[in-house]
Amino acid sequence: MSGINEFIDNEVKTNDVVLFMKGTPQFPQCGFSGQVVQILDYLGVPYKGVNVLADDALRNGIKEFSNWPTIPQLYVKGEFVGGCDIIREMFQSAELQQHLTDNGVPVKAA
Secondary structure, three states, X not given: OOHHHHHHHHHHHHXXXXXXXXXXXXXXXXXXXXXXXXXXXXXXXXXEXXXXXXXXXXXXXHHHHHOOOOOOEEEEOOEEEEOHHHHHHHHHOOHHHHHHHHOOOOOOOO
């Protein structure tokens, strides 16, 4: 396993909720990353944002790690959940809130 894969694997395993994104939760640098940040913040979910723009190897590595071509990517309890469109659809149908709750991640009541 390469260094970047070990880094990603460690982030995914040691944080309950991780968002690999362009920019940071405080300053998203793409609209899609910003949408997922807004959803997680609205739900009051504690999460770690990882800025893939800080490192080309990370930006490419996360796509290979998940076998998913786009960023952002959300992981819950070590499991890849999806990108922006999937997260938005899951949020709108309350499936995301249920998935988080089922995995022991606290979600703020609407």
